[in-house]
Structures are given as C-alpha cells and as structure tokens.
Amino acid sequence: MGRRVHSSVAVAVAATSVVSVIAAVPARPVQAATLTWGACPTGVSTELQCANLTLPLNYRDPAGGTVTIKISRLASADPTKRRGVLLVNPGGPGNSGLGQPITIKNRPAPRSLLEAYDIIGFDPRGVGWSSPVRCGLQNINSTVAPYALTTQDVVTQSGVADAMADTCAGSAVSPLLPHITTANTARDMDQIRAALGETRISYYGVSYGSALGAAYASMFPGRTDRILLDSIVGDTYMGRDAWRSFGQGVEDRFPDFARHAAANHATYSIGSTPEQVRANFFTLARRLDVSPLGDVNGIVFRRRMFSALYRDSAFPGFARLWQTLANGQVPAPTTPTTADNYVSAQLAITCGDSAWPRDVATYQADVEEDRIDFPLFGPAAANIYPCAHWSVPPVELPAQVTATGPVNIMLLQNARDPATPLNNALKLRRKFGARARLITADQGGHGVFHFTNNACANDHGLGFLVNGTLPDSDRLCPAE
Template sequence: MPSFIERFRAHRRRVVATALATVVAASGLTLGTTAVPSAAHVDDSSLSWTPCPGVPEPSLGLECTTVTVPLDYAKPAGEKIEIAVSRLPSTNPARRRGVLLLNIGGQGDSQAALPLALVSLGLPASVRETYDLIEFDPRGIGRSTPLTCNLRPDQAATLIPPPYARTAADVNQRAADARQIAEQCAQSGTAHLLPYITNTNVARDMDRIRQALGEQRISYLGYSHGTYLGTLYAALFPKRTDRMVFDSVSGLGGLDAVGARRWGLGFELRFPDFARWAASQDATYGLGATPAQVRTRWLQIVDNLDQAPVAGISGAALRAMTYGMLFNDSIFPALASALQALAAGQAPQLPPPPAGGDFSGMLALVCNSPGWSRDIDTYQRHVAVDRLRYPLFGPAAASVWPCAFWPAKPEPRVDISKAGSSTILLVNNLRDPATPYVGAVELHRTLGARSRLVTADQGGHLSYLFGNNTCAKNLETTFLVDGKRPSRDTFCPSA
C-alpha cells in the first residue's frame, strides 16, 4: 500500500486530479497516460482523428491525434517530436467560431479528457456551440513525446513542492536530494530532449497545432501555469490570437523561482478560509470553535507529528497535504477528517491517489525557465526569511528545487511588455494558494490596456468552472462566446 507521503504530497497532478475527481468518477472518464495509436500519426498538412484511447465512452465524441513539430525550432528540418492533441467538436457546426485551446497548467500525465471534464463541470452550452475544444499535452508530458528523469517513488513524492525545511540542515539535505534528481535527468535515455522542453517551445507548438487545424486564429483558456503559456503565445503570435482567457494567473514567469516561492504567501492567505469553515464545524471535527483556535490546533498537530510521526506521517508531510487540499472548498471535509484522525493518533482514511503520472517533463519546463539561483546560500536565506513571513508553508516553497543544478541552460526571456495580443482577460481568485492574486496584478500592470482583470472574491485554485463565483463565470463565458470584455477591471463579490 502506498505510504501517506507517496499519496498526498501536493503535486500539481494530484491537486488538479483531486479537483476533478468527483466529475471524472461520475462520468467514467480516464485522465491517465495512454499511448496514442500509430494510426493517429500525422504531419502538418492533414490530421487523422481517431477515438481517444483510455476514454471508455467513444459516443461522447472525443477524438485524438498527434501533430509533428521540430524538437529544435532553430533546426526545423531536424529531429521531430509528437504533440498529442484531443478534440471535442462543436455541438453546432453552423455556429462554430473556431477552436478553443485548453491547458490545465502543471501536469504530470495526459489530460486528453479535459474537454469532457470541463463539460461535466458545467461548461456552458454556448461555449460548446462556439468552439471545438482542443486539449494538448505539452512536449515532454503525457501522450506527447515524453521526457523522463527515472524518478523513484520517494523522489516523485517530494518533487513539487520541496519538503518543509525546519532547519538549515534540512535545506542542505534537500540540496543533495535535488542534485541527484538533476543528475538523473541528465543521464536518462531522454536527456537529449532536456534543452528543448521549454515554455517558449510549447508556445511555438501551439501555433503548429493552429496550422494543423487549418485555423487563422485560436482562442485559448489556460489555467495556472497555462496562463504563462498563453502569455508567451500572445506575445509571439499576436496576429494569430482571438479570445484569450488566463485563469489563475501565475505571474510574469509562470512556475519559475518567483512563482514557486509565492506558494508560502498563497498558503497563508488561503488557510483562514479553511479555518473559518472548520470552526463552523467544530461539533463534528473538534478542531476549534474559532479560526484562531483551528490554526493553533493545526500547528499543534504538525509539531506533534514532527516529534512522533503517525503511520509514517510527519509534520512536513501534513503541511504538503494541507497545501494540496486547500485548492478547493469541496476538499475541506476530507482535510478536517484527516486532522481529526491524526490528532487522535490514528492514520487518516484517505482516497486513493490518481494512477500514473511523471512530472519529469513539467520539471523541465520549470527548470528551463530563467531566474533559478545555483547558490544554495540563497535558498538558505530565502527559507530563513519566509519562515518568519509565511510560517505555515514558506520554508517549503522557498527551498531547493532540482533547478539549482539543472544541466541545461535557461531559455531566454521573452519580452511580453512591448507587443502582443490586446484581447486578453485575466481572472484570479483573491485567495488562491497556488497562484496568489499578486501575480495577476503584476501581469495586468505589464500588459496594460491589452488586458482586463476580473477579481473573484473567493479562495481556492482555478476559478472558471471550479469555483462558485457566478459573476466571474459569467464574465468569462460572455467573453468567450461574444468577445465582449468588461469595459474596465471588475471586482466580483463572493457568492
């Protein structure tokens, strides 16, 4: 049986899958990694769509194919790789406007069934009529040509985010572990792919998908790190964009060193939502009658587990689990039940983890971004500072990633401030633990009049279809369907 740490480290794959778990279970969809049949292999001149493997209901209409792209865009005639693409056709071809590319953000496995999952979450019929829904697995990930670092289970379990560092010695130990992961990436059988698994190349792949689909322009709905991919596309291909929605904005650099460190801030802003909810349920869970008492109780449980782990569960593991379970209000009862059990010295009853997934490709996208320090003393200082500023999770968010030892050079920065699409809608929850609101403000300030910002007064990661703010949902739907952005930045009160 997998250990608690293996099951509930707050990997992006796991937290996204948790948010979708009820929908997927109800609809019978499979979001796991599955090879694409060779019959779907195509070149840029035509596409041959086949039923998606791993999706048990072909009648739902999801189709799959691959698009061939250069590994190195500086050598377009050189080695080629495959980008896996899925499509859910428009429900009304007569009213179809074009295609809506989708990206859920950080992922470790294929999200081919994402269009169906969004429909099950309540994607409006008007959006279904307006677009073919197009999912793509970024290069190196899922059903696209994969990258692997041959991660052991214990390495995968502590990859994203790093373990909470209580002391300077913990940071040094994490540095040693991160170095080993980076070395494995450099020595794997797919190491020659490493320099080319970059965010800018993913944006270029998106334009190859557009060409292969025969579209003059694309619309885009990107979540989390996917907002950065969309930002790059809008800067590099401004004449090829239609309506661009960036939901849960990861800031100017996506999941880079700045974005990762902000998770400490995000946890601190989001935890009070859980504490208020748990206080209202004190008769059931016994975690405290006020938010302050719940916070104190949580810290006591963490400290107790650091002194005497329960069923192998340490305080660091509980911090990581809590972070992942703050992503959606619907997960609060499971978190409260786990805390109740741990407080009693019992192993919590937890749902099984999603199957499959390899974050090697996502790690390459992150570590090929510019800005990662290679000086371990820098991480020691950041951890020490964030231990005081964001004590709940800062020493995890600020600790050492394998990027500190990454074998490839970082990709050049793309200047997004001077040119690009002017049809961009930014949407962010005020209390998002993974993409704190400051990132949306930062990007909006950089884009200026080219963007509008919708602020949703709610917590959790991912807004459109994942949250309960009707105002924000309606504004996103109106923009996607009618192309009408708010005339000014808009604040959407809590529901």
C-alpha cells in the same frame, strides 16, 4: 521576490510599458502540417477525435529531430454557430490535456460555449502521448519540496534535489529535456493553429496554463482571438518566484479553512475560533515533526493542508484527518505512487524555462525569511529545487510579456488562491497593460471559471469567450 503584500481585491491596475519577446536565437519558420483525425488512445473519451502532429524538437534547427504532439478535438455542437477553435490547457506543468475538452464539457460547460468552438485539447511536448519524457524517478509524485525545519534541512534537500537532477541528466531522454519548454510549447500551439487551418485561435488555460497562454499571446499576438487565463502564475513561465509564492498563497487562503473548522467545532474539535485553529495547526505540525503517526509526519501534514486549500470541498476531509491525528490515532496508510512522466516533464519545463540560483546559501536565507513571513508553508515553498542542480542551462530566455497587441485578454483570479496568489495576477495585469482586464472573485481556491459557483466570474468568462464581451475596466465579483 518581493516581500509579503496583503492583497486588496479592489486594487486598481495601471498600464505597463511595452516589452518584446526575447529569444536567444529566432525560431525558423516551419511548413504547416496536415491532420488525419481518428480514434483517441485507450482511456481517452470516445467522444473525442485525435490526431498527431510531427514538429521540430528544436525550432532553431528544424531538421535536427522531431517530437510527436497528440491533439484532440470536441467538434462544435452546432457548426452553424461555430466561431473557431478554442485550445485548452489544464496546467501543471506536466498535466495531460488530451481529455480536457470532455472535462470542460462535463463540468458542465454551457451549450453556448460548446457551440461556439471546436475545443482542442493536446498533450504538451514531453507529456502523456506527446513524446513523453521519463527520467526514471522512483516513488516521487510531487516536486514540492519538504518543509524545512532548519537550515541543515535545506542542505539535506539539496542532496535529494541533486540526485533527481542527476537522474534526469543520465537518462535516455536527456537530449530532449532542454527543448521541453514553455516557449517551444507555444510554438507548437501555433503549429496546431496552422494545421487546423485557422488564422487565429482562442485559448483557455488554468494555473500553469495561464503562463503558457501568456507566452503565446506575447510571442504570437496577431494570431490570437480570445485569450482567457485563469488562476494566474504571473508571467510566461513558472520560475523560482512562482514556486516561492505558494507561501503567500497559503497565508491568504488558510483563513477560509480556519473559519470552516471553527464554524464546525462541534464536529471536528480542532478549534472554536479561526485564531485557535491556526494556533492548533502549528502545535500539531510541530508534534508530528517529532513523533509521526503512521506515514504522516509534519511534512506530510503540511502538504495535505496545502492540497486541501485548493477546493472548499476538500476542507471536511482534511479536518477529519487533523482530528484523527490530534487524537493520537494513526490514519489509514496511503499507497506510494510514482508519477515519473509528470515529474520529469515538470522538471524539464521548470528548469528549462529559467535559471535558478545554484548556491544552497540562497535557499537557506530564503527559507528563514519565509519562515517569518509565511510560517504555514513558506519554508517548503522556498526550499531548494532540482533546478538548482540542473545540468543544462536554459537554451533561451523566457518570452517577455508584451503590452503591444489586440485588446483580447481576460484574467480570472480568486482573491485567496493557495497556489497562484492574487499578487501574481496583479503583476501580469500590469505587464499586459491595456491588452487585458482582470476579473477578481472574492473567494478562495485554485481555479475560477466553472471551478466555483461564482456566477459573476463565470458570466464574465463565458461572455468573453462566446460574445467577446470585455469590460471597460477591471472588475470585482463579490462572494456568493
């Protein structure tokens, strides 16, 4: 991973060289399936229709087992204006996408978008209603590692990560795990396309969904219509560099929160200037490292900060928590939760997509380096992950981004994103070359298209999906 680069939202992006998809063994063709639409599972909107697809577990051995992929459909609001289908993915990896069409509709989506497409949601393989994988992980709802205070903390976390990897390796779903990958999900998407009777598909994906969309656009460039990628991971998978980039993202984004807190000093009393807010954050975090208040220690406090940076709307809640802790008061306890399917699928995808370093010393060195470069969250983002102990190496290399193909990709990116920093978007933009355009919004947070009120960015995204409008060059949308 390159060291810290202070991003400029006006960076010019040059075309990149042509690369092609790399796979260990070519996938064999699969005969297109047919769909039978009916009611969706309980808890999924009754406005949607759902169907199942039975697809190969391993595309290199189509007769060697299957997975069931559950898909949903929000039919075009006006079939006379229907352009085609828009597949959508909300990110993760590990998030269910079955209800995503209704989430988009209720955001609310402009009627022109709802008329232009049948919006197709789906649970990726291993997730939700699509042959879910559950390792049996208890009391775990996140794979983000704890903030390492010392190199010994990395050793301790290595033991935790090793135990998680062992639990998955010894679980009943272990034979499925090597095939729960981004590349295979992209192949599933192409089977969804074929089953829908479409020669090409459009796609909208957020966060990890940008990596999935980049994989599809690289593996099947001739079958793409309009590809909108939002909050960019930077490649076709979420590898170690993507997780480690959280450190950069938090440094980019935290000043937005600090300005909010300083402007509301009379309410929060956690700092009268942005600089004072930042200094007070470190002071309180160190205090909580030694003396937790209730179930909030320094690790939890930093994680709460990271989560709050996703949306401006979360700033007041985190500021009030900070105020409570700074006053020495014990905050209301949180109820421990387990998200076994989410975490198990996320591990399968992340560890199955790419190989991670296996020696603890590498993570110790990275933690100490990022403690200097990205002190707010770097020692968490660089800490060791269960992929370092994963029992089965990836069965194929990730898809490589290709600059060969139609000019039909739009990248939407906030300038200050805590989880997918602008540097990642610039990286993917260079790889796609002339195929893509980058629209950068001068704002913070995770998610651009109708996640914020930036009319410029939203208009670019909508104009592209509905009318195919792609600007001649990259654009910067000013803050609103």
